[in-house]
Amino acid sequence: MIGDLVKGLATTVRYMFRKPVTIEYPEVKRPVRERFRGKHELKRFENGMERCIGCSLCSAACPSDAILVVPAENNPQQPNSPGERYAATYEINMLRCIFCGYCEDACPTNAIVLEHQYELSYYDRRASIYTKDMLLVPPDQGHGAIPPVLEQVNRTPSPPAQIEL
Ligand code: SF4
Ligand code: SF4
16 A cells, blocks of 8 residues: 555656646647548639539438538539539538548548548537538639549430340
8 A cells, every 4th residue: 555655656756847748728739630530621623613513422421411412503604613513502510520531431522521620619509500601612722633534524425325125
């Protein structure tokens, strides 16, 4: 018993002379790990077009039904995204989100990405709905070229194969 007491006191004394590890948040923000999953961002291609093609795969993959996607047809003269469709509405209910990253994994165009922003407090339930305007990055922050498969979406469809019955 005395041995345990001495051991405990020795630990206390040892830590008394070490530099404190307290971080004075919010003045000092500790960098998060590279694979940390924080607030989502909707990304763009390097030419400023939205990466989201409104396919709703993220919504289907979400285990907590937190994502609402309402797709619409692109105007060929002024398309929002390189695909035939884009997300006219894109919302994430942050009260439901468990930051699992399944939406990110399911997205075929790397449009939805969980980034490092973790300051997500709000005072009422309605504020927990993050809209497309809140998620979409500015046009000058796009990256990556449009993949050829998306460039070809407006091609004339091949006629269906004739099947002998
Ligand atoms: S991180 Fe997970 S829970 Fe949150 S929106 Fe994406 S799939 Fe849904
Ligand atoms: S974020 Fe990705 S998976 Fe979700 S609708 Fe847009 S393109 Fe599809």
